[in-house]
Structure formats: structure tokens, C-alpha cells
Amino acid sequence: MFDRRLVFHINWGLLTLTAILFLVGVMNLYSASTLRMASGLELDAYFNKQLLWGGVGLCVMTAVVLVDYRHLKSVSWPFFILCLLLLLGVVVAGKTIYGAKRWLDLGFFNLQPTELTKIAVLILGARLMTRMEGRLGWVSLGKILLVGLVPAAFVVKQPDLGSALNILLILGGMILFKGVTSSVFKVLAVVIPVMLPFGWFFLHDYQKQRILTFLDPGNDPLGAGYHIIQSQIAIGSGGFWGKGFLEGTQSQLRFLPEKHTDFAFAVFGEEWGFFGAMVLLILFCSFLYQVYIVTMEAKDDFGSYLAAGVFFYFFWQILINIGMVLGIMPVVGIPLPFISYGGSASVVNFCMIGLVMNVAMRRFVFKKG
Amino acid sequence: MGAFNTPERPQVFSGPPLLLVLVVILFCIFGIRLWYLQIYKHDFYLGRAQENRTRQSTMFSPRGIIRDRTGLLLAENTPAYALALVREDCPDIPGTLDQISRWTGQPRDDLQKAFEIGRKRVKHFDEQVIVPNIPFELVALVEAHRQDWPGLAIAVRPKRSYAYDETLAHVLGYVARANEEELNNDPDLQLGDNVGKQGVELMLERMLRGTKGLEEFEVDASGRVLSSRVVSSPVMGEDLDLSISLSLQEVATKALNDRAGSVVAMDADTGEVLALVSLPSYDPNEFVVGISHAKWKELLDDPLHPLQNRPVQSTYPPGSIFKLAVGALGLESGTVTPAKTVFCSGKYTLGQRDFRCWNKGGHGVVDFKKSLRESCDVYYYQLGEQLGVEAISDFSVKCGFGVRTGIELPHERTGNMPTPEWKFKRFGEKWQRGETLNYSIGQGFTLTTPLQAARFVAALVNGGKILRPTLLLSEEPDVQGELPMSPAVRKLVVDAMVATVEEERGTARILRRPGLRIGGKTGTAQVVKLMDKYEKKKTHEIPYKYRDHAWMVSFGEKDGKRFVVVSMVEHGGHGSSDAGPVAGAVLDALLGVQTEGGQEG
Incomplete structure (x- = not known):
């Protein structure tokens, strides 16, 4: 099944960038896990766990790379339906942690079907688009949107607005990548901005509060605005060269909330300064550029769409997370790939990279049938 | 060979070029924002971070x-x-x-x-x-x-x-x-x-x-x-x-016996104030915890003004104690000699007006010593008439009357030694000759404080040094000036004060303590010109506010130490009988005289 010649076509650039980003993330997490107490430094467990999850991710990535991506076409529907069933299972028998019902207790570990759903939606979307000729008209668009909206509806109920948004944005990005007919484009260009304010009424109070706070953080500096203000203080106080590794006062003294997850980039910005933050930004952009290259060089449309889906999977998270940390986007619980701590997210990240590498490796393979 | 190279597909806002555009936008937005936060606004945020973590x-x-x-x-x-x-x-x-x-x-x-x-x-x-x-x-x-x-x-x-x-x-x-x-x-x-x-x-x-x-x-x-x-x-x-002696302060307070007035006890050679009493008083602890409005109003409305620090903040006519200064000026200027006598018939006539001596029967032949001992007014009417108001004011200011002492207490009053110019400025009226006579016996416009009187008496007995009274212990004596009189004159005045205590008919005989050298001078300061209807009445028959102020200035010596005691009883009546016992009690304590209470200084 595995052709040895494929090894020569491994996208080393993507692999290297992934490794660097992961290691930067682990290093930053070491700092973010450190608390300075009166008695000295204390280390939380996040740092070790992330390394463990990285190992798991690497295995998953290898597994994903081994199987020719073209086989995914045939399993896309069953996989998608399985995910829907799991989501239904969460609704019926999910485990509630911190007031959110997101997990299925499988005995040995808690499965979060939402993460699997992201992959399933991506693959099914790519498959459906492959069948569609030219730009998307109304009918095709409707079909593809349905693939995102149904699972997103389940996820919103959990509630997990961040993931639902993520699913829809991945699909939305792929739709833009595929292109829509000019009539669809014109209508959407008018309707979406008009509909957006109506979305306000579907938001929870705390979500409305976040948007209001984003518009005016000073309004409630100790409540909802606290995250935004403290995050900008952390970043801004870093200056050009930063305060140095383990020297960030905002993070070490816990003024920065969620510093190992959503606001991990702020820890990095505080300790490594403008210089470090720009290096990290360039790493992310190079990483995205590598995925962009794969969408161009893919052997077939399916591969190209898959890679585009992965591009948007990472792109939106980077945009929303760093945007939030820098105070130019509202606070939404979306982590920064490789930098934020998160077990499931790490595994999915590696899985996604596996998909792209899979496509990249097989760009010269002749069709078998 | 990519999937998008077919001619009908190329478009800017879809396909791979879209991704490239997005990456460039991402880089630019975040690059600019990072520059803004970390470089442009760095100082601001650094300050905020510092503020966060330091208290x-x-x-x-x-x-x-x-x-x-x-x-x-x-x-x-x-x-x-x-x-x-x-x-x-x-x-x-x-x-x-x-x-x-x-x-x-x-x-x-x-x-x-x-x-x-x-x-x-x-x-x-x-x-x-x-x-x-x-x-x-x-x-x-x-x-x-x-x-x-x-x-x-x-x-x-x-x-x-x-x-x-x-x-x-x-x-x-x-x-x-x-x-x-x-x-x-x-x-x-x-x-x-x-x-x-x-x-x-x-x-x-x-x-x-x-x-x-x-x-x-x-x-x-x-x-x-x-x-x-x-x-x-x-x-x-x-x-x-402090130079204050609590026990002496208590003796002096007790001696005043709840009457409004002052007592000052001072070491004549150092200026150290040993007791400084002003009655009525108040409890300072109430102010520390925040005095209640009612209590504050009560203190302010009290007709006896408990908040007034009388030894330095109240001014009174000195009455006959002023004769010490006027007499000294007489000798110093040669206007009188110790032996020169004046005949007191009980009154002194100036123009159409009679100025009475307090002793209506008259003192007869009065020399310098007798003038002080028996406090003869007529002697000083005549002397004052000869000296003139300017000379008296000039001299008494040099003696420290009408000049702030500079003690470590706030809001000290100056007092007043009047001159014709002062009166014209103040009232727009000419100085009357009769006012000079009143002035000579310490009445009229002349005002001094008990502490100024104490400083003057201290200078008389300490060799002529005008010392700044101080409340601090072991300070170097602060000499403010010299008494404007020769040692001989000073001695005559001091001896007269001793005679006032020691000799028969002396007005301060109440201070006499056998075996101790004590000098004194009484004073009775008129509050208003006594109205005729009160003239023949005893003190207790006159309404309180019209009663005279009673003065006693005194000194006592023991074992080479010289102490000055000034007592002043507001509206007390007579210097000798009302202020005298107060000064006596304090002198007893200072000089170690055994009294019935068994107190010792």
C-alpha cells in the first residue's frame, strides 16, 4: 500500500515548520505553566501533557499520511454520518463539564466528537465540490452549506459557539476557494452584511457582552473587559526585545487570564517582544504559504480542496485568536494552533497536517484507474 | 500541473491566489498591530504592567x-x-x-x-x-x-x-x-x-x-x-x-480653684516655664477622637472661653504691677531719686479733675520704696506727668511689655503700649494729659499678657536679661535683650518688691514666708472705669464682668535658684487677697515650704 518512493516527495518545508511551531508552543507553554509564588517558581502540569499530546498527534499524522487520500472519498459519507450520530449521542448522553455538554465518556477517555466533525465536514465538503463543475450555483451552495449547518446546529447547542463558527468558517473558506457564480456572489454580498445584525438575537447574553466589551473594553475593566486589557498590557509591555523567557510579569503573576490556552500568544509576546512575535507571525505565514503551495500543486481537485480546507482550518484560528489577543477581534474561545494548550486540538492539528502532507506527497502519482 | 490552470477558471478571488492574498493580509494586519502595541505604545503598557504588580x-x-x-x-x-x-x-x-x-x-x-x-x-x-x-x-x-x-x-x-x-x-x-x-x-x-x-x-x-x-x-x-x-x-x-513640672502645674491649677485666670511659673535664669495654667480648660482627648458638634458648640459658647490660652492669648491692663516699670524709668532717667518724696493726700489734681489714690486717706509722705510697697497712685500720677507718655511706652516696650515673648505656643497676643500717634490712628482723637496719669498706674489703653509680666519680673531678678520663655527642657537660654536700667536701679526695684512682701503695710504681705527671700507686687486692673454705683461695694457685690482683674507678680529665691510666679485672676477683685494666695501656693511648692497639704515642689 505504501510506495517507498513517496518518501522523496515528503513536503519537508511543511514538516519542518510544523516541528518548529510545535516546539515553540511547548517552550512557551513551559513559561505559561510557571507561576511565581512567594516560595518560588511552580510548574503546572500543562507542559508535560502537551508533549504527550504532541506524541499522540505525531502517530495520528503518520497514520493519516500512510493511506492515500483518494480513499477518503469513499469513506466521507459514512464518516460524516458517524460524526452526526456521535453528536446526537452527546445530546442524549453527553458528559457535562463546566456547564457545557461536549464530551462522550468512552470509559478510558472523554471523546469530543466536535473535533472529529471538523475533519468529517472538511472531507465531505471537498468530495462534494469535486463533483461540482465550475463555480457554485444556488443548488450546489445549498447542498454544501447543509453539510456544515447540520453539525454546527448540534455544536451550538452544546454550547460551543467557537467550534460551530470554526466548522462554518472552514466550509465558507472552501466555498470561496471553489468560487461562486456572480449572481450568488452579488446576492450574498448584500444579504450577509444585512443579516449579520439579526444574528445578534441568537447570541447568549455572555456572548453579546463579549462583543460589547470588545467595542469598549474600558466599560468594565474588572469584568468582561479584563481579558482584553490585560492581554494588551502583556503584549505592549514586552517592547521590542521582550522581557525574556520566564520573565513576563503579566503571565507569571497571573494577571493574564487563560494564559496557557486562549491567551498563550500574549505570554509569548510579553516575553519575546516585537521581535519574537514577528518571527512567530512569519512562521505561521510560511506555514500557511506551504499549504497554499499544496493547493496549487495537488494532483487532483479533491486534493486541492482538502488542502484548501486545511488552510482555512488554520487560517481562521490564527486570525481569530491573535486578533483577539491583540484586541482587534472580540473574545471567542478559539485556541491558537500549536501555541495554545489543548489535547484534542493538538491531535486534530496534526491530523490536518497529515492530510496536507498526504496530498503533497502524492502530487506525482499517476491515477490508478 | 494544477487543477486551476484551465482557461475558463482563473479568477482573483477564488482558488489558490485567494489564499495567498489572505496570508499577506494576515501578515500585514498583525504586523502593524504588533508594532503599534509593542513599539509605539510600549511605554504606556509597560507602565500599566508595573502598576499591576506593585503596590x-x-x-x-x-x-x-x-x-x-x-x-x-x-x-x-x-x-x-x-x-x-x-x-x-x-x-x-x-x-x-x-x-x-x-x-x-x-x-x-x-x-x-x-x-x-x-x-x-x-x-x-x-x-x-x-x-x-x-x-x-x-x-x-x-x-x-x-x-x-x-x-x-x-x-x-x-x-x-x-x-x-x-x-x-x-x-x-x-x-x-x-x-x-x-x-x-x-x-x-x-x-x-x-x-x-x-x-x-x-x-x-x-x-x-x-x-x-x-x-x-x-x-x-x-x-x-x-x-x-x-x-x-x-x-x-x-x-x-518639656520644662513643665506636672506636680507644679497641678498645684497651680488647684490654687486657682476653678476661677478663670492664669498662672505662670518660670525659672528666672533659664526662661524655662515650670507651670502654665489657663482656666477654664478642656479635655484635649475629645478632639483626638473627633469632637462632637454639640460639645464643640458648648466650648465655643462658654462665656469663660475655655479654649482661650490666657497666659499668652489674653491681654489685660497690668494695673499696679506696671509701677515697677514706671518707677524704674523714674530712677533711671533721674526724674526721681530713691529719697525724693511726694506727699499723697489721697488725690492728685490735674486741671479741673481729681485723680484719686486707691487709699482715700492718702499715704502721706511717700518715697520710692514706699511708693511700690504701698502702691501709691499719687506718686505715679506725678511721676508719669513728669515722664510723659512716649517715654513710658518706649521704656516699657524695652522691658518687654507689648512685645510677644516667642514661647512655643500658637496665636500669642502682642498687647499694647499706647502712644499719642497710636491713639490718633486708632480713634482719631488727641491724647489727653489725664490718660498719661492713668497709664502710669497701668490702666487705660495699656495691655499686656501674664507671660510678658513674668518675663519682665524674671529679668529684674536674673541680672537684667530678658529671656525668651520656653516650654522645652535644657534649652540654651535665649536672651532677647537687656532691661533698660542700671544694676543699681534694678536692685532698688527688687528690694522694693521684697519690702512689699516683708514690711508692714506691704501690699503683698500675704506672700511672706519666714526665712525666704520673696518679692512681689500686686495689681488690680480695672475692667471698665468703675461706675459710681459700684464704687463703695465689696467685690462680691459687683456683677462678675465688671469686677477688676487681680494680678500678683512675684519671685522667690532658694539655694541660688530664682523663680518667678505670676498669677492673674480674671475679675478676681483685688491683687493681694485674690491673686496672692494662688501665687503663694505655687511659691510654696517651688521653694519647698511645708503646707497643710504636705505638698513639696
Whole structure:
């Protein structure tokens, strides 16, 4: 099944960038896990766990790379339906942690079907688009949107607005990548901005509060605005060269909330300064550029769409997370790939990279049938 | 060979080029934003981060304590508890103020006002005192409910305590909460601080207060202290050793026997004030804890003015004690000689008007010594007439009358030695010749304070040095000037004072203590020109406010030490019979005379 010649076509650039980003993330997490107490430094467990999850991710990535991506076409529907069933299972028998019902207790570990759903939606979307000729008209668009909206509806109920948004944005990005007919484009260009304010009424109070706070953080500096203000203080106080590794006062003294997850980039910005933050930004952009290259060089449309889906999977998270940390986007619980701590997210990240590498490796393979 | 190279597909906003555009946009937006936050606004955010993690707190410096000359504690510091609020830690300030109001029974509006005033001056993470000086039971109650009221704190502040209540109020004064004006004028003061408001507490504030220290803490987000360092150490206020003798002060207070008046006892050779009594008095402790409005009004409305520090803040005509100065001038200027006599028939006629001697029968032939011993008015009418008003004023000012003493007490009054120019400026009237006669016996416009009188008598007996009276122990004597008279004249005056005590018919015979050298001079200062209807009445038959002030200036010597005692009883009647026993009691204590009470100085 595995052709040895494929090894020569491994996208080393993507692999290297992934490794660097992961290691930067682990290093930053070491700092973010450190608390300075009166008695000295204390280390939380996040740092070790992330390394463990990285190992798991690497295995998953290898597994994903081994199987020719073209086989995914045939399993896309069953996989998608399985995910829907799991989501239904969460609704019926999910485990509630911190007031959110997101997990299925499988005995040995808690499965979060939402993460699997992201992959399933991506693959099914790519498959459906492959069948569609030219730009998307109304009918095709409707079909593809349905693939995102149904699972997103389940996820919103959990509630997990961040993931639902993520699913829809991945699909939305792929739709833009595929292109829509000019009539669809014109209508959407008018309707979406008009509909957006109506979305306000579907938001929870705390979500409305976040948007209001984003518009005016000073309004409630100790409540909802606290995250935004403290995050900008952390970043801004870093200056050009930063305060140095383990020297960030905002993070070490816990003024920065969620510093190992959503606001991990702020820890990095505080300790490594403008210089470090720009290096990290360039790493992310190079990483995205590598995925962009794969969408161009893919052997077939399916591969190209898959890679585009992965591009948007990472792109939106980077945009929303760093945007939030820098105070130019509202606070939404979306982590920064490789930098934020998160077990499931790490595994999915590696899985996604596996998909792209899979496509990249097989760009010269002749069709078998 | 890509999937998008077919000719009908190429488009800018879909396909791979879209991705490239998005990456470039991402890079630009974040690059610019990072530059803005980390370079352009770096200083601002660095300051905010610093502010986040450092807290400062004041290290209070205890105020210097005050002791009497024997080391007895007169003013000390005791810990006092105050209810305070840390705004940063208090999620529900109105609710907390409600609760404070319930606990203390203070009106909610007052607390709100205190809070609003304070919040401008106290940093949001510092303790802001809302209710000072709460009783211990309330401290216990609040401590028991602390966890229900985050942000509420019990602040411990040193509180001034005066051990002898009213006895020393006019010497020590008191401290009380600094007011708006004091806070504005003195950057070292913080809201809730006490400052000296009266007495030596006010005058020696700089010395007593000390300097506050500053401690800086590094804290984490939940306010836990990680490290601290002392930025500046607090410096304790200097302790004060007063020249006052508490026991003498008590003797003098008791001797005044609840009458309004003053007693000053002074070491003639050093200027050290041993007792300084002003009655009625008040309790300085009430001001420290914040005097109630009713009590304050009561003090202000009291017709006897308990807040008035009489020895330095009240001026009176000196009456016959002024004859000491006028007589000295007579001798010094050669206008009279000790042997020169005047015949007193009981009155002196100037133009159409008769000026009476207090002794209506007349003193007969009066020489210098007799003029003082028996306080003959006619002798001084004639002498004054010869000397003239300007000469008397000039001389008495040089003797220290009508000149502030400079003692360490606030709001000292000057007094007045009148001149024709002064009268014309003041009243627009010419000086009358008859006024010079009144002036010669210490009546009329002339005004002095008991302390000025004490300084003058001290100079008479200490060799002519005019010393600044001081309340501080072991200070180098501060010589303000020389008495404007030769030693011979000085001796004649002092001897006359001794004769006034020792010899028969002497007006200060009440001070006579066998075996001790004591001198004195009485004075009776008219409050108003006695109206005819009161003229023949005894003192107790005249309404209080029209009664004369009674003076006694005296000195006593023992074992080479010379003490001056001045007593002054307001509206007391007669110098000898009313002020005399007061000075006598103080002299007894000073000179170690055994009295019935068995007190010893």
C-alpha cells in the first residue's frame, strides 16, 4: 500500500515548520505553566501533557499520511454520518463539564466528537465540490452549506459557539476557494452584511457582552473587559526585545487570564517582544504559504480542496485568536494552533497536517484507474 | 500541473491566489498591530504592567511622645482601630457602606460624604479610612464578618492620648484629623492623619511628627504578596521633654480653684516655664477622637472661653504691677531719686479733675520704696506727668511689655503700649494729659499678657536679661535683650518688691514666708472705669464682668535658684487677697515650704 518512493516527495518545508511551531508552543507553554509564588517558581502540569499530546498527534499524522487520500472519498459519507450520530449521542448522553455538554465518556477517555466533525465536514465538503463543475450555483451552495449547518446546529447547542463558527468558517473558506457564480456572489454580498445584525438575537447574553466589551473594553475593566486589557498590557509591555523567557510579569503573576490556552500568544509576546512575535507571525505565514503551495500543486481537485480546507482550518484560528489577543477581534474561545494548550486540538492539528502532507506527497502519482 | 490552470477558471478571488492574498493580509494586519502595541505604545503598557504588580503602602511613623521635666508621660500614642475600605477589593461599595452604617449607627449620608472626599486622596488599592476610632467590640464584630464583606479592613493607626486631660490642655494643645486645607498645604499628610492643632503639638509639629516610610510590594493577580522592599524607612518623631513640672502645674491649677485666670511659673535664669495654667480648660482627648458638634458648640459658647490660652492669648491692663516699670524709668532717667518724696493726700489734681489714690486717706509722705510697697497712685500720677507718655511706652516696650515673648505656643497676643500717634490712628482723637496719669498706674489703653509680666519680673531678678520663655527642657537660654536700667536701679526695684512682701503695710504681705527671700507686687486692673454705683461695694457685690482683674507678680529665691510666679485672676477683685494666695501656693511648692497639704515642689 505504501510506495517507498513517496518518501522523496515528503513536503519537508511543511514538516519542518510544523516541528518548529510545535516546539515553540511547548517552550512557551513551559513559561505559561510557571507561576511565581512567594516560595518560588511552580510548574503546572500543562507542559508535560502537551508533549504527550504532541506524541499522540505525531502517530495520528503518520497514520493519516500512510493511506492515500483518494480513499477518503469513499469513506466521507459514512464518516460524516458517524460524526452526526456521535453528536446526537452527546445530546442524549453527553458528559457535562463546566456547564457545557461536549464530551462522550468512552470509559478510558472523554471523546469530543466536535473535533472529529471538523475533519468529517472538511472531507465531505471537498468530495462534494469535486463533483461540482465550475463555480457554485444556488443548488450546489445549498447542498454544501447543509453539510456544515447540520453539525454546527448540534455544536451550538452544546454550547460551543467557537467550534460551530470554526466548522462554518472552514466550509465558507472552501466555498470561496471553489468560487461562486456572480449572481450568488452579488446576492450574498448584500444579504450577509444585512443579516449579520439579526444574528445578534441568537447570541447568549455572555456572548453579546463579549462583543460589547470588545467595542469598549474600558466599560468594565474588572469584568468582561479584563481579558482584553490585560492581554494588551502583556503584549505592549514586552517592547521590542521582550522581557525574556520566564520573565513576563503579566503571565507569571497571573494577571493574564487563560494564559496557557486562549491567551498563550500574549505570554509569548510579553516575553519575546516585537521581535519574537514577528518571527512567530512569519512562521505561521510560511506555514500557511506551504499549504497554499499544496493547493496549487495537488494532483487532483479533491486534493486541492482538502488542502484548501486545511488552510482555512488554520487560517481562521490564527486570525481569530491573535486578533483577539491583540484586541482587534472580540473574545471567542478559539485556541491558537500549536501555541495554545489543548489535547484534542493538538491531535486534530496534526491530523490536518497529515492530510496536507498526504496530498503533497502524492502530487506525482499517476491515477490508478 | 494544477487543477486551476484551465482557461475558463482563473479568477482573483477564488482558488489558490485567494489564499495567498489572505496570508499577506494576515501578515500585514498583525504586523502593524504588533508594532503599534509593542513599539509605539510600549511605554504606556509597560507602565500599566508595573502598576499591576506593585503596590505601595505607607509605613506610619509614631509621633514623638511628650514628657514633663521629671520624665512623666504627658502625651503618648496608643493603637486605635479604624474601619477602612479598599476600593479595589470591594465589589459592592454602596452595600458595604450600608453595612458600616448599620454597625456604627452613623448616618449613611455622612459615610457617603466621607467616602467621596477620601476617594480622591487614597489610591484604589490602599486602605481608605471611613470611620476612625471604633471601639474594640466593633472591631471584634467586624472581624467575625470579614469574609462577607470583601474590601472591608480594620486599619490600625496610632492615636494620641493625653494622660492628664484638662491639666495640660493649654500647654500641649492637641492633635486632630487634618482638614482639607492642611492636606492641601502639606504633601506629607494623608487623609486620616492627625496633625497638631494647638499648643506645642501645633508649634513643634515638624519635630514631633517624624517622617513616614514607604514599602513596596510585588503582588500577583489575586493580591498575594510575593516580595516586599522598604523604599524608605519611617523616621520616628522626636520625643519632647518639656520644662513643665506636672506636680507644679497641678498645684497651680488647684490654687486657682476653678476661677478663670492664669498662672505662670518660670525659672528666672533659664526662661524655662515650670507651670502654665489657663482656666477654664478642656479635655484635649475629645478632639483626638473627633469632637462632637454639640460639645464643640458648648466650648465655643462658654462665656469663660475655655479654649482661650490666657497666659499668652489674653491681654489685660497690668494695673499696679506696671509701677515697677514706671518707677524704674523714674530712677533711671533721674526724674526721681530713691529719697525724693511726694506727699499723697489721697488725690492728685490735674486741671479741673481729681485723680484719686486707691487709699482715700492718702499715704502721706511717700518715697520710692514706699511708693511700690504701698502702691501709691499719687506718686505715679506725678511721676508719669513728669515722664510723659512716649517715654513710658518706649521704656516699657524695652522691658518687654507689648512685645510677644516667642514661647512655643500658637496665636500669642502682642498687647499694647499706647502712644499719642497710636491713639490718633486708632480713634482719631488727641491724647489727653489725664490718660498719661492713668497709664502710669497701668490702666487705660495699656495691655499686656501674664507671660510678658513674668518675663519682665524674671529679668529684674536674673541680672537684667530678658529671656525668651520656653516650654522645652535644657534649652540654651535665649536672651532677647537687656532691661533698660542700671544694676543699681534694678536692685532698688527688687528690694522694693521684697519690702512689699516683708514690711508692714506691704501690699503683698500675704506672700511672706519666714526665712525666704520673696518679692512681689500686686495689681488690680480695672475692667471698665468703675461706675459710681459700684464704687463703695465689696467685690462680691459687683456683677462678675465688671469686677477688676487681680494680678500678683512675684519671685522667690532658694539655694541660688530664682523663680518667678505670676498669677492673674480674671475679675478676681483685688491683687493681694485674690491673686496672692494662688501665687503663694505655687511659691510654696517651688521653694519647698511645708503646707497643710504636705505638698513639696
